[in-house]
Amino acid sequence: MAASLSAPPALPRASPAAARVRTAGAVRVRTAAAALGGGYGGGMEQFHREDPRSPVSVENPENPVMSNIGKSTNILWHNCPVGQSDRQKLLGQKGCVVWITGLSGSGKSTLACALSRELHCRGHLTYVLDGDNLRHGLNRDLSFKAEDRAENIRRVGEVAKLFADAGIICIASLISPYRRDRDACRALLPDSKFIEVFMDLPLKICEARDPKGLYKLARTGKIKGFTGIDDPYEPPVNGEIVIKMKDGECPSPKAMAKQVLCYLEENGYLHA
């Protein structure tokens, strides 16, 4: 239906790909103006996809769909002939994200490592994305104020999604204190590929552990905005897995890992 359409009058700084498709005379473009609701007039709006993030299948190379996403203009989704299901078959598992959330000191990293080890021993490919570690590199420009935590979680959600797409069991271990940010990650991973694990341990226990001495610093005002002390933690409402105390005891790292492992087994993630 777009074959009769011509390119909009002033396509801002066309990429080589855009130039290529324009000379083919069959351009469908979602412009920055259109993205803002202005459009180019002439019915360009009709070519918007409902979800500009969803992959564009370039089934008809004569008629590709150009998109503007965020600050990226004139971009085109390229499909690869080897897909997620091919990689999953190769690995004998389903790519997914095990998202571990909870207070500092609740045992997120301990569970992430124990789970990764258990899965590895059973021949499964995993990768751990640990909040502390990522803040040494990818997220080193981010602080602990709310908008930076949100950006932290957004980036890790996107990276985790790539790992899951690669067929890997990605274990993300971050405080991720705000429900909205975690839910946004869940939305990135449909088909139950986002498994939220809540470390439901009382603040008192986490604070007593205080392996890095951060709670002490927060209590004396030397760290501001510390989660659980003077910054909020919003527990999951409908998470898949809850790790909690039993008879006043915290389950051992192995027991916590087993709980998650059973979930993965029972829900078919450990088979392609």
Ligand SMILES: Nc1ncnc2c1ncn2[C@@H]1O[C@H](COP(=O)(O)OS(=O)(=O)O)[C@@H](OP(=O)(O)O)[C@H]1O
């Ligand atoms: N203000 C404040 N609040 C919470 N945590 C703090 C803060 N400052 C430093 N730290 C240390 O940073 C680790 C948490 O990083 P995350 O990336 O997981 O945090 S978040 O998800 O963006 O909230 C966290 O690591 P864990 O103890 O492993 O959770 C802390 O060691």
Ligand SMILES: Nc1ncnc2c1ncn2[C@@H]1O[C@H](COP(=O)(O)OP(=O)(O)O)[C@@H](O)[C@H]1O
């Ligand atoms: N299940 C557990 N039983 C006993 N101690 C634990 C358990 N999980 C973690 N710990 C201890 O608690 C402290 C905090 O654990 P950690 O995994 O670093 O938490 P987080 O990543 O949530 O900050 C560490 O000293 C760790 O050894």
